[in-house]
Amino acid sequence: GRDLPAIYVEHNTPKGDVPHTRHPMADRDDLLLTHVTHFNELFYDNGTTRTAVIEHGVVPPTVEWTGELDRLAVVINEPVRRWRVTGTDLLARFAALAPLDVYGMKVAGLAAHLGLPEDRLTSHDDVPQHAMHAELARRRAYLHLCRWTSLGLSLIEAMTMGMPVVALATTEAVEAVPPAAGALSTRVDVLVDAARGLLDDPAAARRAGAAARAAARDRYGLERFLADWDRLLEEEVCASR
Numbered sequence: 001g002r003d004l005p006a007i008y009v010e011h012n013t014p015k016g017d018v019p020h021t022r023h024p025m026a027d028r029d030d031l032l033l034t035h036v037t038h039f040n041e042l043f044y045d046n047g048t049t050r051t052a053v054i055e056h057g058v059v060p061p062t063v064e065w066t067g068e069l070d071r072l073a074v075v076i077n078e079p080v081r082r083w084r085v086t087g088t089d090l091l092a093r094f095a096a097l098a099p100l101d102v103y104g105m106k107v108a109g110l111a112a113h114l115g116l117p118e119d120r121l122t123s124h125d126d127v128p129q130h131a132m133h134a135e136l137a138r139r140r141a142y143l144h145l146c147r148w149t150s151l152g153l154s155l156i157e158a159m160t161m162g163m164p165v166v167a168l169a170t171t172e173a174v175e176a177v178p179p180a181a182g183a184l185s186t187r188v189d190v191l192v193d194a195a196r197g198l199l200d201d202p203a204a205a206r207r208a209g210a211a212a213r214a215a216a217r218d219r220y221g222l223e224r225f226l227a228d229w230d231r232l233l234e235e236e237v238c239a240s241r
Contacts, residue, residue, distance in 0.1 A: 005236045006031040013150050013171060014044045025049055032236060037150050037172040052232060057225020058156050060217070061133040065162035065209050070199055072098050073139035073163075075132070075154035076146075077105040080113055087145025087168060088114075093192055094143060095120040098199055101139060103132050103154075133161065140205055141166055141182060141198045144173060151176055159216035164208035166195045176219070181212035 008031050014021030025033050026047030034052045035041040041053050072094055079088040079102065088110075094100060095116050102110055103124045111121040124135070136142065142158040144167035151172040159165055164182040167173050168191070177184050183194030198205040 002030055007034050007232070007236060008032070009034050009036070010040060010044070011036050011150055013040055013148055019043050019045075021045060022047070023049070032232075034232070038175065039172040040150055054225070054228045054232060056151060056153060056156060056220055057222045058153055058160060058216075058220055059222060061137075061157050061161045062130065063134050063137045063161055065137045065158075065213075067138065067140045067163070067202060067205055067209070069138045069140060070098060071139045072100050072141055072143050072166075072195060072199075073136045073158070074100055074102045074143045074145070075104050075136070075152065075158075076102060076107065079104065079107055079110055081106070085146065085148050087147055090145045090188055091121065091143075092116060093188060094145075094195060097192060097196055098140075100143070101135070103127055103136070133157065136163065137161055140164075140202070141195060141208075143195070144168065144177075146170065146173075156216050156220045159212035160220070162206075162209040162213040164198050164205045165212050166191050166198070176215075178211060178215045180208065181215060182208045 008025050022045040026045060026049055028049045032052055033046055033049045034054055036056055038053050041051050076086045079086050083089060091100060092114050100121045101124060102121060105126050107123040108125040110123045111118050136158055142163045142165050144155045144165060146152060147170050149171060165177050166183045167177050169184045169186045183191055185191055
């Protein structure tokens with residue numbers, strides 16, 4: 001940051017004594033600390049370091065949601081190790097309602113770990129992204145049960161292809177998921193009821209999915225993402241001159 005302009009990109013939510021977590025780059029005058037969500041910028045103690053926020057952008061999946069399967073889809077990496085962080089402990093409540101398909105890294109054996117029969121939770125370990133998108137699109141709704149994450153890209157991708165969403169109202173999800181896209185709440189019973197409604201009413205699921213797609217493509221499209229980064233990089237380089 002002294003010889004050349006420096007931008008430090010922070011992708012993660014703060015850890016430790018939240019909301020007093022001090023960012024490692026706090027009180028620096030030689031760089032710009034850039035967060036990927038407004039929630040993260042708010043919750044980190046950034047000190048006197050200049051900050052910016054550039055929200056995620058995703059490549060639109062090549063498939064569109066169809067939702068013909070009365071099943072719920074989840075994408076989680078390392079659900080056993082991360083447990084409450086990813087809401088793994090909540091999955092059984094939804095598995096009682098409909099079969100779950102869980103995609104991600106190190107998801108093998110998850111049903112046994114939760115004490116669920118295989119027909120209520122099927123693990124799909126480390127499936128290539130394009131194949132995962134094709135399978136997600138056939139499920140009725142997407143479950144986002146993370147308690148503490150910046151904002152899952154898989155959630156945005158699911159919304160972009162028109163999946164209705166049932167999500168915990170935590171971290172940046174409250175900004176990313178409009179109410180019309182499905183359901184957003186800190187009450188698990190409300191989310192279970194909403195998932196039941198989407199399973200019972202495919203037409204309602206389609207309407208919610210359309211709202212999700214419109215919101216995600218408007219806010220998290222590549223065009224906006226790249227334009228934001230072009231602007232920020234130009235500002236920092238020109239300012240350094």
